[in-house]
Amino acid sequence: MSVSLALVPIALAMRLVMGKKNFDNWVQSMQFSIPSLFEKESELARTVRKAGYDCEKWGSSYKTHIDGEDLFFFWEFLNGKWVAVFGKYDSRQHIERFIANVNRAAGKQMFDVSTLQQNELKTGSAALPATNTTAAMLPQAFPTNFRDGELLFKTLKEFGINPVRNGSVITCKIENSHLTFRQSGDHPFQVEIHNEPDLRKIFQYLSDIDDDYKRCLQEVVYKKLKARAEERNMTIESEEVMEDNSIVLTLNIGS
Amino acid sequence: MSKKQIRVQIFADGQIKADVIGVKGKACMDYIDILEQLLDAETVDSEYTAEYYETELVDLRQQQKNMNNNY
Numbered sequence: 001m002s003v004s005l006a007l008v009p010i011a012l013a014m015r016l017v018m019g020k021k022n023f024d025n026w027v028q029s030m031q032f033s034i035p036s037l038f039e040k041e042s043e044l045a046r047t048v049r050k051a052g053y054d055c056e057k058w059g060s061s062y063k064t065h066i067d068g069e070d071l072f073f074f075w076e077f078l079n080g081k082w083v084a085v086f087g088k089y090d091s092r093q094h095i096e097r098f099i100a101n102v103n104r105a106a107g108k109q110m111f112d113v114s115t116l117q118q119n120e121l122k123t124g125s126a127a128l129p130a131t132n133t134t135a136a137m138l139p140q141a142f143p144t145n146f147r148d149g150e151l152l153f154k155t156l157k158e159f160g161i162n163p164v165r166n167g168s169v170i171t172c173k174i175e176n177s178h179l180t181f182r183q184s185g186d187h188p189f190q191v192e193i194h195n196e197p198d199l200r201k202i203f204q205y206l207s208d209i210d211d212d213y214k215r216c217l218q219e220v221v222y223k224k225l226k227a228r229a230e231e232r233n234m235t236i237e238s239e240e241v242m243e244d245n246s247i248v249l250t251l252n253i254g255s
Numbered sequence: 256m257s258k259k260q261i262r263v264q265i266f267a268d269g270q271i272k273a274d275v276i277g278v279k280g281k282a283c284m285d286y287i288d289i290l291e292q293l294l295d296a297e298t299v300d301s302e303y304t305a306e307y308y309e310t311e312l313v314d315l316r317q318q319q320k321n322m323n324n325n326y
Contacts, residue, residue, distance in 0.1 A: 001280065001281035001305055002275050002276070002277075002278050002280070002301045002303065002304055003274070003275045003278075003284070003286070003287070003301060003302070004270055004273070004274045004275075004299040004303075005271075005272070005273045005274075005275075005287060005298050005300070005301050005302075005306060006270065006271070006298070006299050006301070006302070007270070007271040007272075007273060007290065007291065007296035007297060007298050007299065008269070008271070008297055009269055009271065009294065009296045009298055010295050010297060011269075012269045013274050014293060037256065056271055058299075070301045079311060118269070156282060195300060211266070213269075214267065214268050214269040214322070217265060217269045218265050218266070218267055218269060221269075221271065221294055221295070222265055222295070223296070224295060225263060225265070225292075225293055225294055228292075228293045229293065232289075232293075234261075235297075237258075237260060240265075244266070244267065244289050245266075245267040246264050246265060246266040246267060247264070247265045248262065248263070248264045248265075249262075249263045249265075250260055250261070250262045250263075251260060251261045251262075252258065252259070252260055253259045253260060253261055253278075254259065
């Protein structure tokens with residue numbers, strides 16, 4: 001063997017560990033976004049690094065740590081600008097220090113102050129202080145691992161709930177709660193939960209949907225690999241389902 | 256001569272592990288793009304194995320030999 005790779009399908013954002021035991025972590029992952037003025041990837045990465053932080057490519061996003069290994073966030077490209085997406089419960093102190101350092105490294109304000117002020121009015125004390133930052137709070141919006149709308153729609157349908165699709169927005173009802181899945185560009189869907197008498201219960205449903213989505217994705221990847229390998233004249237040497245339900249395919253790649 | 260193969264393991268949680276087997280030296284790098292295309296996936300981690308470095312060592316020795324011949 002000469003190189004060993006770990007890959008994540010484009011349809012999946014491996015950000016969240018769902019599952020019954022992770023409810024608290026999931027609640028804490030409720031997000032708020034701080035749009036920046038960065039338009040180019042290179043400018044974003046250069047400035048963030050100059051400010052003393054990492055800026056690591058992570059699929060179509062970037063990942064930056066702001067407190068050692070413990071606290072990090074993702075940059076996502078929305079409407080032509082890079083947006084810093086923090087967890088609602090992330091340390092305000094670290095976020096503020098990060099923003100101040102980036103502004104200093106850039107030599108100018110890189111975060112839109114007017115948006116912050118609007119959001120402070122909307123969200124009250126939960127928003128960052130009106131220094132030089134901005135925060136577009138997304139109330140009750142939670143991150144998900146889903147990036148493929150078709151696959152999400154199929155998974156929800158097979159799950160037994162009746163999803164309705166309107167463009168890139170998928171809505172459905174679980175018990176008495178309304179769920180709205182929204183996606184910007186090819187970024188992961190966020191789910192907004194309206195009327196949630198029992199958030200823990202909704203989380204358990206979403207965990208099950210997450211499991212089903214990944215199982216569907218495994219099948220999609222398997223079928224796609226077999227079809228594409230054949231197109232490239234690669235032959236299948238062996239195929240095996242392992243005890244952990246993973247599928248192992250060994251392909252001959254010729255000379 | 257060992258067989259050139261790709262071993263792909265698709266996990267139930269969607270993650271994928273792929274090993275390029277029997278491809279010498281830097282040529283194995285070509286398969287990173289190919290695998291990403293075959294799987295519609297992005298590489299999040301990669302590790303060169305002993306075989307890769309052994310081959311590189313041979314290459315370096317060959318380069319040194321060529322340089323010596325040129326002088």
